[in-house]
Amino acid sequence: GAGVSQSPSNKVTEKGKDVELRCDPISGHTALYWYRQSLGQGLEFLIYFQGNSAPDKSGLPSDRFSAERTGGSVSTLTIQRTQQEDSAVYLCASEPGEVDEQFFGPGTRLTVL
């Protein structure tokens, strides 16, 4: 079956512009995560959606970052007024339940010039 998909695969933008990154999780998975990974670094947790519960936004680095998950499925991560330090690979993962393996998408490589 289809795995987690993310779009675009690459995004180059100018400093100060807004960007939207999309994640299509595996159908039926209740949990969805966003992470970012800078070169040579580990995964930095950004935000976590679990079912209909309020999202855990504790990892968002600033108020320029926001995410939503519509209908318990597709999620969009929005970065407003992008900065060069936002350049990274943004990874999305979905999970069938609460204590389970995570299935990762291929990531979106964001470059802010």
Add this chain to the structure above:
Amino acid sequence: SQKIEQNSEALNIQEGKTATLTCNYTNYSPAYLQWYRQDPGRGPVFLLLIRENEKEKRKERLKVTFDTTLKQSLFHITASQPADSATYLCALDNSGYALNFGKGTSLLVTP
């Protein structure tokens, strides 16, 4: 503060040997721990999950141990192959919050 430590230096081993990777943590009380594999340019892929009441778990050539007293997990790949070359990440349950990942250890298996 909470820390997950994985050896930042790459581990180079010869094909056929056993690779052992370490994950140490502080200020966590994880109910479970996971190991993932990440290849360059790809998202991580789940390998194994071990719960706090399990000392050891095996899957084919992989073995994971979990010592909650030492606050350490060891990840072993037996009879290693060049195809096992990748970065291996450990991830800890953070008391019901999102998983926290270590920075990973790069493994290189040479023929």
